[in-house]
Amino acid sequence: MSLLQKTIRADVQATQAYVVAPSAGMLKLDAMENPQGMPAALLDELAQALKxxxxxxxxxxxxxxxxxxxxxxxxxxxxxxxxxxxxxxxxxxxxxxxxxxxxxxxxxxxxxxxxxxxxxxxxxxxxxxxxxxxxxxxxxxxxxxxxxxxxxxxxxxxxxxxxxxxxxxxxxxxxxxxxxxxxxxxxxxxxxxxxxxxxxxxxxxxxxxxxxxxxxxxxxxxxxxxxxxxxxxxxxxxxxxxxxxxxxxxxxxxxxxxxxFDAFNAQAKLLRDQRSVLTAALKTLRTPNGDVEVFDSYANFVLFRMPDALEVFEALKNKGILVKYVGKGHPLLQNCLRVTVSTETENQQFLKAVQQSIDEVASKAA
Ligand SMILES: Cc1ncc(COP(=O)(O)O)c(C=O)c1O
Structure with missing residues (x-):
C-alpha cells in the first residue's frame, strides 16, 4: 500500500470526482444554465463596474x-x-x-x-x-x-x-x-x-x-x-x-x-413560456417501443422517460446535443433524461434531434 493509499481516506479513494461532461462546441442542455447570457448593453456597464x-x-x-x-x-x-x-x-x-x-x-x-x-x-x-x-x-x-x-x-x-x-x-x-x-x-x-x-x-x-x-x-x-x-x-x-x-x-x-433585475426576470419568463412549449412537444413524441412519459416541471428543465434512453442520449451526443442521462442515479429514474429549457431555436433544434435519434436507435435495433 502506497503512502498516498494509506493517507487518503478510503471512501475518498473509492469515489469518483464530480463528473462534468465535456461540452465544447455542443448545444449544452445538461446543467440548467440560462442560455441567454447577459444583454450586450448591460455587459459593457458591468465591465465598467468591475473596474x-x-x-x-x-x-x-x-x-x-x-x-x-x-x-x-x-x-x-x-x-x-x-x-x-x-x-x-x-x-x-x-x-x-x-x-x-x-x-x-x-x-x-x-x-x-x-x-x-x-x-x-x-x-x-x-x-x-x-x-x-x-x-x-x-x-x-x-x-x-x-x-x-x-x-x-x-x-x-x-x-x-x-x-x-x-x-x-x-x-x-x-x-x-x-x-x-x-x-x-x-x-x-x-x-x-x-x-x-x-x-x-x-x-x-x-x-x-x-x-x-x-x-x-x-x-x-x-x-x-x-x-x-x-x-x-x-x-x-x-x-x-x-x-x-x-x-x-x-x-x-x-x-x-x-x-x-428586470432583465433577468424577463429571461426567466421567456424560459417559463418555453417550458410549456417544450413539454407539450415532448409529450407528442412516440417511439416504436413505447410512449415518452413527460413529467410536468416547475423548474427550467424537463424530465422525461423513454425506451432506450441511454441509446437516445448517445445519439443526441453524436449530433452535438448534450442532455443529462439520469437513469443511473436512482431506480425510479430508470430510462430518464433531463433537458434544460432553452431558447425557442435551441429547443426546436433539440426536439428535431430527439426525433431523429429515436428513429436511428429504432432502425439499428431492427
Ligand atoms: C436543488 C439544487 N440545489 C442547489 C444546487 C446548486 O447550485 P449552485 O451551487 O450553482 O448555487 C443545484 C444545482 O443544480 C440544485 O439543483
Missing amino acids: AAELNRYPAPKALELETALRACTAIPKAAHVLFGNGSDELIDLIIRACCMPGDVVMSPVPTFVMYAVYSQWSHARFVGVDLNPDFSLNMPAMLKAISANQPKVVFLAYPNNPTGVALREAEIVQIIEATPGLVVVDEAYEAFADASFMARVLEFSNVLVLRTFSKLGLAGARLGYAVASPAWVEQIDKVRPPYNVNVLTRIAVQFALEH
Missing part, C-alpha cells in the same frame, strides 16, 4: 451592498438574516458541517440533488434517502416514518426538486417541518421558474432555512448562493464558513445584476 474591484484587497467581511441590492429585489423577511456562499453548493456543505457530528442523519426524499448525500459523506454524516412515489410525488407516510426512526439533524427539500421538476405542496413542507427534530432546508434553486416559495414563512417556524442561488437565473459562472433564516441559525452556520468565501468580482457582478 472598481480592489483585487489587491480581501473582500470586506460582510457583503452589505450586495445584501441591500438583494433585499430590494427579493421578498426576504426584514428580521431574517442572509448568509452568502460560493454557490448554494457551499452553503449545503456549511449547513451539514454546522449541524452534524459523525453518524448524525441528513435526510431527503430521493431522487434529489446529489450534493446533499455527497456533502453528508464528507462530514461523516449518514444520508438517509426516502423514496418518492413512482410519479415523483412525496411518500408522506414513509417520510414521517423515516423522520421518526432516524431523528435527522437536517432535512433537505428541493422545492422544486431536481431532477424531477416536481414541487412539493406547501402543506407537505409544513408537515415535514413540524415532524423534524432538526433543521429543514427548503432549497429554492429553481424558484424563478416555480411560482412558489416558502420564503415568506421562513421565520414562522423555529427550524427552517431557505436556500437560493443565482446560478439558474443566468449567473452560474459567478457562483453565488444565499441562505435566509432567523439570525440565530445564520450566526451559527456562519462560524464554519471560510473567511472571504465570496470574492469581490462575484459581489460586484451579482450586485450589478440585481440592480438590473
